[in-house]
Amino acid sequence: AQTVTQSQPEMSVQEAETVTLSCTYDTSESDYYLFWYKQPPSRQMILVIRQEAYKQQNATENRFSVNFQKAAKSFSLKISDSQLGDAAMYFCAYRSGGSQGNLIFGKGTKLSVKP
Amino acid sequence: KAGVTQTPRYLIKTRGQQVTLSCSPISGHRSVSWYQQTPGQGLQFLFEYFSETQRNKGNFPGRFSGRQFSNSRSEMNVSTLELGDSALYLCASSSQQGGVSGNTIYFGEGSWLTVV
Numbered sequence: 001a002q003t004v005t006q007s008q009p010e011m012s013v014q015e016a017e018t019v020t021l022s023c024t025y026d027t028s029e030s031d032y033y034l035f036w037y038k039q040p041p042s043r044q045m046i047l048v049i050r051q052e053a054y055k056q057q058n059a060t061e062n063r064f065s066v067n068f069q070k071a072a073k074s075f076s077l078k079i080s081d082s083q084l085g086d087a088a089m090y091f092c093a094y095r096s097g098g099s100q101g102n103l104i105f106g107k108g109t110k111l112s113v114k115p
Numbered sequence: 116k117a118g119v120t121q122t123p124r125y126l127i128k129t130r131g132q133q134v135t136l137s138c139s140p141i142s143g144h145r146s147v148s149w150y151q152q153t154p155g156q157g158l159q160f161l162f163e164y165f166s167e168t169q170r171n172k173g174n175f176p177g178r179f180s181g182r183q184f185s186n187s188r189s190e191m192n193v194s195t196l197e198l199g200d201s202a203l204y205l206c207a208s209s210s211q212q213g214g215v216s217g218n219t220i221y222f223g224e225g226s227w228l229t230v231v
Binding site: 037042097101105108 | 148150152157158160163171173203205207214215218219220221222223224225227
């Protein structure tokens with residue numbers, strides 16, 4: 001079975017600085033997708049960034065980028081120029097490439113942004 | 116394009132009662148899935164429906180059930196509520212049209228269920 005591990009329960013960053021959230025996963029599959037979701041206090045789960053396993057190029061979305069290391073099964077999220085609105089729980093998630101794949105989540109990292 | 120819509124947003128039920136939660140997916144999305152979020156267990160997959168058929172199911176007791184209608188709207192039902200069923204229930208949808216876009220899952224705002 002696939003598993004997702006987020007080893008940092010909490011992280012803190014100064015406004016305008018850069019922070020990296022870690023995520024590792026375990027799978028024997030070759031076709032899969034990886035996601036980072038943000039959950040602010042409102043509890044709405046918001047998609048931050050996504051990555052296809054067979055694409056070597058790391059995904060980027062404005063201030064958010066990932067470091068996808070397929071061999072190491074690592075999928076870290078880098079947030080540049082951190083803003084107060086980035087404060088939230090961040091979940092790393094895995095989805096099999098098959099049509100019946102549900103999301104498997106890590107336990108989350110709570111990010112605080114200091115002004 | 117409207118997002119995933121869940122109703123009701125908040126509800127309080129008594130032990131032993133049943134509850135029905137409703138979800139309207141993003142227009143054009145045919146896959147609807149449900150997740151339970153609790154402080155202790157985190158985010159857990161309940162089930163997924165596609166074209167009115169349950170395609171995938173998580174490890175939850177039979178008290179948890181769901182269905183999907185021809186317009187892709189979905190409902191989940193929990194019977195004989197227990198205190199431990201208190202949670203945020205998240206509905207999500209995807210188009211399932213292939214590639215990363217088709218396999219991206221979008222979430223609603225959730226339904227907060229409190230069992231007393």
